[in-house]
Amino acid sequence: MRLPNPLKKGLILYGDQTHEPASPERLVEYGTAYESEGRDSNALECFWQAGFTEGIQRIALRAIEEGDFFLYRQAMVYMERAMVADELLALSRNAEERGKLSFALAAAREAGDGKRTAALEAKIPKGDTDGEDHKE
Numbered sequence: 001m002r003l004p005n006p007l008k009k010g011l012i013l014y015g016d017q018t019h020e021p022a023s024p025e026r027l028v029e030y031g032t033a034y035e036s037e038g039r040d041s042n043a044l045e046c047f048w049q050a051g052f053t054e055g056i057q058r059i060a061l062r063a064i065e066e067g068d069f070f071l072y073r074q075a076m077v078y079m080e081r082a083m084v085a086d087e088l089l090a091l092s093r094n095a096e097e098r099g100k101l102s103f104a105l106a107a108a109r110e111a112g113d114g115k116r117t118a119a120l121e122a123k124i125p126k127g128d129t130d131g132e133d134h135k136e
Contacts, residue, residue, distance in 0.1 A: 001033040009042070013049050024050040031055050040071055048078040067095025069103040069110075085111040092116060
């Protein structure tokens with residue numbers, strides 16, 4: 001399946017005055033195509049619009065494995081679920097292993113793990129506000 005450009009994607013997801021949004025089945029197809037291309041944010045949006053919880057859960061699990069705090073958080077919002085401390089800590093560890101220290105820190109903070117938060121803060125250079133991650 002050929003993936004749409006951003007304008008076409010907007011029409012597929014939300015429609016406009018002259019177009020209806022795509023059917024849930026078609027949105028799942030697009031979401032699966034995006035997912036197979038590694039474009040999880042786009043896939044997540046399609047799955048959410050389709051009400052396809054299985055796809056959203058799959059992306060949430062991958063976000064934990066890959067240490068992607070923001071993708072995980074968005075998946076939880078779409079599923080109307082609270083983030084889970086154990087999942088956040090696993091995500092934090094995975095993010096740290098991949099050098100995604102800002103994601104690791106955000107997940108540790110959200111999990112309420114003060115010790116881990118302090119340890120991660122010590123690894124991030126003071127005044128580093130550009131959001132870049134650092135590898136040791």
